[in-house]
Structures are given as C-alpha cells and as structure tokens.
Amino acid sequence: MALTYRQTKGSALTIQELDDNFQFFTGSHSVTGSLVISSSNTVIGTNTISGSSVVTGSSTLIGDLVITGSISLTGSALITLTTQSTLPSAASFPFSIAVSSSGKPFFSSASAWYALF
Secondary structure (H helix, E strand, O other), X not given: OOOOOHHHHOOOOOHHHHXXXXXXXXXXXXXXXXXXXXXXXXXXXXXXXXXXXXXXXXXXXXXXXXXEOOOOOOOOOOOOOOEEOOOOOHHXXXXXXXXXXXXXXXXXXXXOEXXXX
C-alpha cells in the first residue's frame, strides 16, 4: 500500500484514503535503495539493516538492532549497555558484549563469556 497524496489526486482524500495513509505508518516497512535520515531517528522494536544506513543527527534504538554487514562510524559513538541478571548462553550471542548484574562488561567469543576488565 502506498500513500495517497491530495496534490497528486487533485481532490480531497476520502475517509478510507486517510485511514489507509495512517495505517501506512503503523507496521513494518521495507526500504529498497537508500535511507538517509538527516534529523533524529527513534526505533522501538527490532531494526534490521541489510546493506547500509546513514544517519546524520541522532538515532535512538529501544529494542534490538540486527546488522548484516559492517558498521562504519565517523566521529564518536555512545553505546549504553543494559545490565543482565544472568548472562545468556555465549553460543546464542556470538561476538557480543553484555553487562552482568555486577556491572562488569563481558565479551562472548561464541563459546564462553570473558570479563573485559
């Protein structure tokens, strides 16, 4: 379903067309090509990126971020880690960073968790 624009249609939108436009923004959407955000971006839920994503400004993620590929940072990045009461299986989260309930950060080598300091 695509958005219906009043300017393109040349007349007022029907109630159904308005409802369809609102529904367009409440669900999952795929982007084919490039997505460039030049303000701020807040994601609640899972954000899956296959390819590249460029954000100029700030990006807030509440939930999971799944990246297939690599991350390139220019400048600085702030990553806040959430404390885990018990660390999950290292095999389930290979090459991940987690924070234990003691506040210590750990790195998963895919076979075991290793304290970073």
